Amino acid sequence: MADCVFCAIVARTVPAFVVADEEAGMAFLDTRPVFKGHVLVVPRPHIVQFAELPPPLLPGYFRLVQQLSEAVPAALNATGTFVAMNNLVSQSVPHLHTHVVPRTKGDGLRGFFWPRRKYAGDEEAAEIAGNIGKEFRRRGVTDSGRRE
Secondary structure, three states: OOOOHHHHHHOOOOOOOEEEEEOOEEEEEOOOOOOOOOEEEEOOOOOOOHHHOOHHHHHHHHHHHHHHHHHHHHHHOOOEEEEEOOOOOOOOOOOOOEEEEEEOOOOOOEOOEOOOOOOOOHHHHHHHHHHHHHHHHHOOEOOOOOEO
16 A cells, blocks of 8 residues: 555565564564564555454464564563554554564563653664564574474
8 A cells, every 4th residue: 555654664665674574574673662672563465454364364474473472582682572463443554563572571561551662773773673683584484484
């Protein structure tokens, strides 16, 4: 869709700090992260809400989300992740996306109130995206979702 920023990121016409670019979808850093390393995972086609995601795309898309939920904490020395998806309500961009947020015990995140932070600059964002992407690739992930 021409006016969708996530479609433009997938098409590489809008820059983003890309973490993973796979057949099943693309993952990139949120520009207003809950915590640094907060990744958004989007399917390649323009899909607005979860109910519209075609069943054949479900396994690959959620395998990508699962793989990133492993790579994010490993790359950032976090304890785990918070994985979430808004469906129409609170969707700042009308394109289906899943949040993978690094978490550490005592990080202060409570319930669904997500205070937003900023990266110190593009250099810090690029470094964090690179670390997560490197961990994602180190784990031997292929487009089919299988480990090599």
